Amino acid sequence: xxxxxxxxxxxxRSARLVLLLAGVAVxxxxxxxxxxxxxxxAYVGAEIARVGPEQRAMIAERWxxxxxxxxxxxxxxxxxxxxxxxxxxxxxxxxxEVISTRFRTSLTLLAxxxxxxxxxxxTFGVIAAMRRDxxxxxxxxxxxxxxxxxxxxxxxxxxxxxxxxxxGWAPVCCATPIGVDPATATLGQRLAHLALPAITLSxxxxxxxxxxxREQVIDVxxxxxxxxxxxxxxxxxxLIRHRVLRNAAVPAFTLQFASLSELLGGSILAEQVFxxxxxxxxxxxxxxxxxxPLLLGIALFAALFVYIGNLLGDIIATRIDPRxxxxxxxxxx
Amino acid sequence: MTADTTLITTSLDTDxxxxxxxQLTVAAIAITLTLVAASVLAPIADITDLSARRQxxxxxxxxxxxxxxRDMLARTVVGLRLSLGIGALAAxxxxxxxxxxxxxxxxxxxxxxxxxxxLVDLFLSLPHLVLLIxxxxxxxxxxxxxxxxxxxxxxxxxxxxxxxxxxxxxxSEYVTVARRLGxxxxxxxxxxxxxxxxxxxxxxxxLLFPHAILHExxxxxxxxxxxxxxxxxxxxxxxxxxxxxxxxxxxALLPGxxxxxxxxxxxxxxxxxxxxTDPWSVHA
Numbered sequence: 001x002x003x004x005x006x007x008x009x010x011x012x013r014s015a016r017l018v019l020l021l022a023g024v025a026v027x028x029x030x031x032x033x034x035x036x037x038x039x040x041x042a043y044v045g046a047e048i049a050r051v052g053p054e055q056r057a058m059i060a061e062r063w064x065x066x067x068x069x070x071x072x073x074x075x076x077x078x079x080x081x082x083x084x085x086x087x088x089x090x091x092x093x094x095x096x097e098v099i100s101t102r103f104r105t106s107l108t109l110l111a112x113x114x115x116x117x118x119x120x121x122x123t124f125g126v127i128a129a130m131r132r133d134x135x136x137x138x139x140x141x142x143x144x145x146x147x148x149x150x151x152x153x154x155x156x157x158x159x160x161x162x163x164x165x166x167x168g169w170a171p172v173c174c175a176t177p178i179g180v181d182p183a184t185a186t187l188g189q190r191l192a193h194l195a196l197p198a199i200t201l202s203x204x205x206x207x208x209x210x211x212x213x214r215e216q217v218i219d220v221x222x223x224x225x226x227x228x229x230x231x232x233x234x235x236x237x238x239l240i241r242h243r244v245l246r247n248a249a250v251p252a253f254t255l256q257f258a259s260l261s262e263l264l265g266g267s268i269l270a271e272q273v274f275x276x277x278x279x280x281x282x283x284x285x286x287x288x289x290x291x292x293p294l295l296l297g298i299a300l301f302a303a304l305f306v307y308i309g310n311l312l313g314d315i316i317a318t319r320i321d322p323r324x325x326x327x328x329x330x331x332x333x
Numbered sequence: 334m335t336a337d338t339t340l341i342t343t344s345l346d347t348d349x350x351x352x353x354x355x356q357l358t359v360a361a362i363a364i365t366l367t368l369v370a371a372s373v374l375a376p377i378a379d380i381t382d383l384s385a386r387r388q389x390x391x392x393x394x395x396x397x398x399x400x401x402x403r404d405m406l407a408r409t410v411v412g413l414r415l416s417l418g419i420g421a422l423a424a425x426x427x428x429x430x431x432x433x434x435x436x437x438x439x440x441x442x443x444x445x446x447x448x449x450x451x452l453v454d455l456f457l458s459l460p461h462l463v464l465l466i467x468x469x470x471x472x473x474x475x476x477x478x479x480x481x482x483x484x485x486x487x488x489x490x491x492x493x494x495x496x497x498x499x500x501x502x503x504x505s506e507y508v509t510v511a512r513r514l515g516x517x518x519x520x521x522x523x524x525x526x527x528x529x530x531x532x533x534x535x536x537x538x539x540l541l542f543p544h545a546i547l548h549e550x551x552x553x554x555x556x557x558x559x560x561x562x563x564x565x566x567x568x569x570x571x572x573x574x575x576x577x578x579x580x581x582x583x584x585a586l587l588p589g590x591x592x593x594x595x596x597x598x599x600x601x602x603x604x605x606x607x608x609x610t611d612p613w614s615v616h617a
Contacts, residue, residue, distance in 0.1 A: 023455045033470035149596040151547055153554050154589035160372055161582045172578060265460030271556055275576060284555050287466045299467060303458045 013268055017307055025077060028299040032070050036127065037290035040065060080300070086293035090285055095297035098282060102132035103301070104279030105175055108190070110267055112198035117205030118256045118264075125213025126248070130240065132218060141214075144207040152266050155174060156200040163196060170196050173275035197274040204266045205259050216248040224249075250321045257313025261306040344376040350609065357605040358597040364417070368597060371414035372430050372573060374407035379562050387576075390583050397583040405569075412566040413595050415559070419480055420599075426484035427545070431491035436530065438492070439499025440522070443589040449496065461486060465548055469557045479558040491537040495530055497581040502529045509584035513581045518570060539603035544595045566592045 011096065040056050049058075051101045060066050079086065087097035128140040162213065171177065175193050176185035220226060221244060227242045263282075271280035286294040317325045382402035390397045396405035436450035456464065468482035502525055504509060511521055552558035553567025561568060567589050573584035 018516055019451075020455065020458050023451075024458060027455065027465055031467050035471045037470065037472045059548055102518070145600075146597070147542060147591070149600060151550055151554075151570075152537065152586070152595050153551060153591065154570060154592070157570060157577065157585040157589065159576075161585055165580060166582070261457075261460045265462035268460075268462050268466075269551055269554070283463065283466060284557070287555070287557050290470070292470075295467060299459060299463060302460055302463045306458055306460065310352050 013311065017304075020307060024299055024303040025080065025296075026073075027297050029073050029076065030069075031041040032292045032295060033072070035292070036183050037292070041290065050111035054241070073268065085266050085300070088286070088294040088297075090291045090294070091282075091287050095293050098305050099297055099301050100280040101243075102277070102282045105303065106267055106271070107281060108175075108194060109197055109270070109276060110171070110263055112174060112194055113267075113270075114256070114263055115258070116198060117210060117253075120202065121209030121256075122249075122252050124210040125252070126217055126240065126245070128214040129212065133170065137214075140210060144210045144242040147203050148207040150203070151269075152204055153269040154269055155203055155271050156197070158195035159200055160273060169240050175276050175278070179287065185245030190202065190250060193276075197270045199261065201266050201270040202271070204262060205256070208259065209252055209255055213252050215247055216251055217244055220244045220247045246320065250324070252319050254313045254317050257309045257316070258308030264302055264305060271311070284331055288310065348409075353608045356601050357609070358382055360601040360605070361600045364595065364602075367410055367413050367591075368417070370386055371410040374404075375411050378411045379403065387579065387581050389581075390587070397581070398586040399572065399581075399584060405584065405587060408564040408569060409566070409591050410479040411564045412569055412588065413591060414564050415532040415563070416546045416549055416592065417595065417599075419476070419483065419549050420542050423480055423483035423487065423545040423549070424538050424541040426480075426543055427487035428491060428534060429487040431537070432530070432534055434488065435492040435495030436499045436526065438496045440526070444499075446496070449492070451588065453492055455491040456486065461548065465552055466555070466557055469552055474557060475560055476563075479543055479549050479552055480554065481550050485493045485573055486548070487541050488613060491534075491541060494533055494537055498529055498533050499526060502526050535606040536603055536610065539606060542603070546592070546596055546599070 019093065040051075040059050064072060067075075076086065083096065085099075086094050088098045089091070094251065122141045124144070128137040131137045132325070160172065164170045171193050176182045177189055177193075180189070217240075226239070226243050229239055234243070268278065268280035268283050271278050272284055279301075282294065283289070283298050287296065296321045349375070380403065382398070385394070385398050385402040386396045387400055388394055388402075392405050393407065395410055398404060399408070438446045440496055459467075464486050465482045465513075468485055469478045472478045472481045504520075508521055508525055512526065516524070548560060550567040550570070550594075553563075553565045554571050556571065557569075558567055559565040569588045570585060573581070573588070576584050
């Protein structure tokens, strides 16, 4: 019985994922098909002056640039189904390879920012709720609303100007020191290069999690079981720790996993500011120089990343709160 | 409830209304001043003065000057005007899309509703910035590209709100009663639905506006938005990034701060109008 429900859950979720990816694939393909960029230009790149009209025709013939859109789409999607996303013209490497190396660099940054924003946001939320309507609460709420409207790239620039240029505490760019082979960089060097971009990126995520946790903790503090615990003499931090944190943590986790989408988007800006050679920089490069296969690959990858993030959030929620069941709930929420 | 507490709650309510009105007025004045300053300072925004290059803020140039000696205050306010213009237009287009799709989904049958929900999910399945980049690449850079990209990506969340509201109203008892009394669908739509959707639409549109402004700035900052010579905030900050190692901190700090303040002002207008139009949020 249970196994059949698990199978059904996996089935429905996989079907939704396939449908979603198909939608993203068709949509992104149509968009880029409409692009005024010339795929031959993107293919030849810097050699553009040395390529004559005959060679251009040969390139177009070789890669099928002049075929009708449905033919091109069928060819592309057929290759995608076999795990071949095409070749990135600007990196001169298979798209899958570019995405996997770039994403591995980004992953450190994303993970650091994600953990930081989760911990700081949750702590701020709990403090604000405990000190409701007092100074600490007002300051935290004001900061949260301000961070929510501050452009990420501007915050990054300020960090760079203050800590890297004026104070010289942190390096100005990149993921590893300039002139050092990235493979041989030490952990300390990597951390030093990671600090500023990670803090910048974490600021996006703090506001929603802090404000949401605050509401949640206030609700839980008003609940019957907390009143009962208070009546028994519990108070202060032990009360929060034993009676409130777990209840407030469930929605915080869900929200934190749902924020992966915004985190990935923000990483594009943070990587641009700090010249961090991850997937975000690759996205901008691909957009600026018209590397359409890479853009399509990144779109599919981003959709998959966001979907998996949300799914993990749902699964983890059931682990913290035994009352939530993935299987009993109407699938598809 | 005693007379005393009634008195206290009433005075609290008027107080909140008054704060809402004050904040609304201050924010509106700030935006108007920015627009006025932009028209006054527009003529000097592009004037280069090579004898006054990279000057830190002073009385003559409150925001300093850039590497060509152009006055940064003038460039910033002109950029803000551009941002406000693009943001307003994009938010209006987004809101129109959301209104049409959201109310159709809420009123017409299940299949349309399911299709709309799926479309909303599809648009939200990609990080916003990735979607913006895809659309900007598709339609080409420049003002038209930014406008289309920002307008086409901000409708999904508002659509969700409007759809839920439309469904709530059409399923409500008084609409059922109105139908039984023989009122036509059009009269229900104009008499009941539009009155409920109206406030949501207005507040939703104003609250879309800050997002639209920030996304325009982000796209321009990445080099995928407005052309590099335009005095847009995103462009100014991208220039500032290249000048950062020269120590010209004011080029990054002040235009960004001005953008933040404008975004907060627009957001405040939206929040306060919501507080004033929605009785529950004022008398909470």
